[in-house]
Structures are given as C-alpha cells and as structure tokens.
Amino acid sequence: xxxxxxxxxxxxxxxxxxxxxxxxxxxxxxxxxxxxxxxxxxxxxxxxxxxxxxxxxxxxxxxxxxxxxxxxxxxxxxxxxxxxxxxxxxxxxxxxxxxxxxxxxxxxxxxxxxxxxxxxxxxxxxxxxxxxxxx
Amino acid sequence: xxxxxxxxxxxxxxxxxxxxxxxxxxxxxxxxxxxxxxxxxxxxxxxxxxxxxxxxxxxxxxxxxxxxxxx
Numbered sequence: 074x075x076x077x078x079x080x081x082x083x084x085x086x087x088x089x090x091x092x093x094x095x096x097x098x099x100x101x102x103x104x105x106x107x108x109x110x111x112x113x114x115x116x117x118x119x120x121x122x123x124x125x126x127x128x129x130x131x132x133x134x135x136x137x138x139x140x141x142x143x144x145x146x147x148x149x150x151x152x153x154x155x156x157x158x159x160x161x162x163x164x165x166x167x168x169x170x171x172x173x174x175x176x177x178x179x180x181x182x183x184x185x186x187x188x189x190x191x192x193x194x195x196x197x198x199x200x201x202x203x204x205x206x207x208x
Numbered sequence: 209x210x211x212x213x214x215x216x217x218x219x220x221x222x223x224x225x226x227x228x229x230x231x232x233x234x235x236x237x238x239x240x241x242x243x244x245x246x247x248x249x250x251x252x253x254x255x256x257x258x259x260x261x262x263x264x265x266x267x268x269x270x271x272x273x274x275x276x277x278x279x
Contacts, residue, residue, distance in 0.1 A: 136229075138229070139232060143237070143249050143252060144234065144237035145236075200236075202245070203243070203246050204245065205247075
C-alpha cells in the first residue's frame with residue numbers, strides 16, 4: 074500500500090474531479106451534450122492514464138525499479154518550468170481576448186485546460202528528448 | 209559531455225537494465241546518459257564508474273568545450 078501512495082492520491086483527486094464535474098453537469102447543464110461528451114473523453118483519458126500508471130508501477134516494483142530517479146525528477150522540474158512560462162502567455166492572450174468569450178466559465182475552463190495541456194506536452198517533450206540544453 | 213558507458217557495458221557484458229539496477233536508476237536514464245543527452249549528477253557518475261571499477265574521468269570525458277566561457 075505504501076508503494077502505491079502516489080497512485081492512490083492521484084486516484085482520489087481524479088475521483089473528486091469526476092464527481093464534481095458530473096454533479097455540476099447534472100445540476101446546471103443537463104442538456105449540454107457536447108460538454109458532457111468532452112467531459113467523458115477527458116474522464117476516459119484520465120482513467121486510462123491512471124490504470125496505466127498502476128500497471129507500470131506494479132511492473133517496476135516487481136523488477137526493483139525506482140518510481141523516480143534524478144532524470145525523471147529533472148524532467149518534471151523542467152516541464153513545470155516551461156509549462157508555467159507558456160501558460161503565462163496563454164493567460165495573457167485570454168486576458169486580451171476576454172471580450173470574445175460569452176461567459177466567464179468558458180474563459181476559465183480554456184485557461185485551466187490549456188495550462189494542463191501545455192504541461193502534458195512539456196512533460197512528453199522532456200521525457201522523449203531529454204533535451205535540457207545542458208551542453 | 210561524452211562518455212564510454214556503451215563501450216564499457218559491452219566489455220563487461222552488462223545490459224542497460226542491469227546497469228540501471230546496479231546504480232539505482234530507471235533504464236531510460238541510462239539510455240539518455242549513453243546518448244550524451246543527459247549529464248549525470250556527481251553521485252550517479254560515481255556509482256556508474258564504480259560499477260566498471262574505473263575513475264569518473266575514465267568513464268565520463270569532460271571536454272573543454274563543455275565548460276562555460278567565463279569559467
């Protein structure tokens with residue numbers, strides 16, 4: 074159980090987000106099929122990532138591989154740094170074009186989803202390239 | 209920074225996975241180290257050198273061009 078602490082935490086946060094999302098849709102927008110569809114795809118992607126993480130961790134534990142080492146820690150650090158930098162540009166653009174949004178929820182949703190997407194792309198980039206510009 | 213890890217692994221017949229286990233990192237870290245895309249910490253460089261029974265500078269070749277101009 075101790076070895077899966079991170080995965081359990083991620084799972085709990087994920088479950089709270091999913092529950093919140095569905096309660097919100099049921100209460101405020103029961104007819105918004107497109108939004109519900111997007112939410113479902115997001116939930117499925119999240120569930121897939123979570124299950125994959127559990128399987129990978131189980132295999133790592135069996136093989137005695139550490140969950141994190143200095144490379145993976147540096148990857149997260151650089152990805153977070155880069156994502157924060159680009160997210161600032163995204164929020165600045167949202168601020169510039171805030172009048173073109175019909176409501177605040179859409180604007181905030183785009184900002185939050187965009188930031189998450191930027192972090193995901195940054196993480197993928199550093200994980201696959203290992204390019205920390207250290208040369 | 210260049211290194212002789214791949215050559216030394218072949219010499220000692222050690223797989224990337226085995227080396228990763230011996231120094232306590234993930235296999236991907238060894239892959240990036242061998243490609244020269246990632247510079248290890250001093251601790252990791254020491255552990256790798258110890259596996260091959262060599263000094264750090266015999267495994268990791270520090271080129272003067274790696275140094276910053278103002279150092």
